[in-house]
Amino acid sequence: NAGVTQTPKFQVLKTGQSMTLQCAQDMNHNSMYWYRQDPGMGLRLIYYSASEGTTDKGEVPNGYNVSRLNKREFSLRLESAAPSQTSVYFCAVFYKDRDYGYTFGSGTRLTVV
């Protein structure tokens, strides 16, 4: 998606493996978010970052860590993947100028076996 790049697009992990989902923006906005999407549950907030160097828990943070080392990048780490973390993960950036709202990345489909 224009402005927000997520990698990878697909990933299969074995239970107990670790991985980091990457998110980078070229929009120069402060607020970034990680959501997970599960069937029948909509999108739920995992973590967010209001500005560089700050992070806060969302609705479902257990089993995840995040890092906001600079304004552009906001990464999501699974230290020890579990089958319950099988989901589609979205990164989003909030913009507010003449218009407002989220720009989403294209998503990562993660399967933990």
Add this chain to the structure above:
Amino acid sequence: AQTVTQSQPEMSVQEAETVTLSCTYDTSESNYYLFWYKQPPSRQMILVIRQEAYKQQNATENRFSVNFQKAAKSFSLKISDSQLGDTAMYFCAFSTSGTYKYIFGTGTRLKVLA
């Protein structure tokens, strides 16, 4: 706690007809934002329409319009002249200013029939 409810898991509509997707929300805030997002099979999240709570006038974007009833906490989406390309999952979302965290509904899967 703030919640968003979409009570229609699935809907279908004939091409060229009009369909309305419902969304209700619960909040004690007075200033907030409401959104409808479309997610086609490509998985991409696409903004359809947005509304600020302080604006009484209902938002419109081409064939898409909303019926925003603040007192009833209702935010329905009307799609006119439905097209095959409108087939998608539709999510209603709520946000307050400050953190701009979104709360999403569980979605309505819309199928447009030829």
